[in-house]
Amino acid sequence: MxxxxxxxxxxxxxxxxxxxxxxxxxxxxxxxxxxxxxxxxxxxxxxxxxxxxxxxxxxxxxxxxxxxxxxxxxxxxxxxxxxxxxxxxxxxxxxxxxxxxxxxxxxxxxxxxxxxxxxxxxxxSSTRGQRFEICGLCLDVERHEVSVNGREVELTPKEFQILSHLMQHPARVFTRQELLNRVWGEDWALEEHTLDVHIYSLRQKIETDAANPAYVVTVRGVGYKLQSDRIS
Missing domain, CATH: 3.40.50.2300 (Response regulator)
Known part of the structure; x- marks a missing residue:
């Protein structure tokens, strides 16, 4: 192809x-x-x-x-x-x-x-040969695999790209518009709600308690970040 x-x-x-x-x-x-x-x-x-x-x-x-x-x-x-x-x-x-x-x-x-x-x-967006881990959350870029405490999680391509980008920049706060531009590209004129919907779905799959996320957290009035505790 x-x-x-x-x-x-x-x-x-x-x-x-x-x-x-x-x-x-x-x-x-x-x-x-x-x-x-x-x-x-x-x-x-x-x-x-x-x-x-x-x-x-x-x-x-x-x-x-x-x-x-x-x-x-x-x-x-x-x-x-x-x-x-x-x-x-x-x-x-x-x-x-x-x-x-x-x-x-x-x-x-x-x-x-x-x-x-x-x-x-x-x-x-396909960066090969990288693997990220934080507190039981693992992401393998080359294999396109995500697991939480050993349990494999199936993400959509956009969910994977969002999580991959956040895990490559732990603790960094991204505005919603920054994440939209980095994941979808600046060619797309998208509402911030589009990102919020994907974040909601992502949390349902990787968080123990999606209402109180431990990995992908909201920074009020700004956007989102990945918690940086014990990054490996």
Missing amino acids: ANGPLAILAVTSDETVSRSLDKCLSSNGYICVLARSADEGIAKYRQSSPALVLIDRRQPSLAALLQAAAKECIPVVSLQPPGQPCGEEECAEDLQTGVDQVLCTDSYREVVARIRALLRRTRA
């Missing part, structure tokens, strides 16, 4: 959206792999090894596909149907299911630009 065009898996039952995505992605040098159902999506995911998964947020029963993508660190973008507004509640729901980004636009050129930026950021 690194030596040829990148494959983008697009899952939608909307024929108009399918044709538009196929035309726009193909004309920009990507291989567009189309699937019209969740079952077809997971089958084509295994066949095509896509660099990114693009889903129509109206599509049902996508849990298996989202889980497979998260396990292999493949970013997932949820696309709001053209002409329909994006509500904050709907975006939060998508992010909590494991989606990395929600796109609300009628411009397929913008979709391609956002995909390109996300793929660039994802590749740039």
Whole structure:
């Protein structure tokens, strides 16, 4: 895949959206792999090894596909149907299911630009050969593995990137905007709530008590930091 065009898996039952995505992605040098159902999506995911998964947020029963993508660190973008507004509640729901980004636009050129930026950021964020540990929380960058006291934890790609960045800078306080820029890239105009949703989900997976976090803590009025006690 690194030596040829990148494959983008697009899952939608909307024929108009399918044709538009196929035309726009193909004309920009990507291989567009189309699937019209969740079952077809997971089958084509295994066949095509896509660099990114693009889903129509109206599509049902996508849990298996989202889980497979998260396990292999493949970013997932949820696309709001053209002409329909994006509500904050709907975006939060998508992010909590494991989606990395929600796109609300009628411009397929913008979709391609956002995909390109996300793929660039994802590749740039992969720092190999590093392992971090703090009080039983372990993160292996090369293997893309996280464990808490020996228990393996499955994170979405964005959750992993957030945690990895915080663990590389223990005790440093990052504003929400700094973390958004470092994890998503400055090409994305995102609300700070997007980060808060990912932090909430991350805490549910790594903290013993998510309401009183011991690892990823909030610095009131500023942002977030990783507790630095006994870093190894």
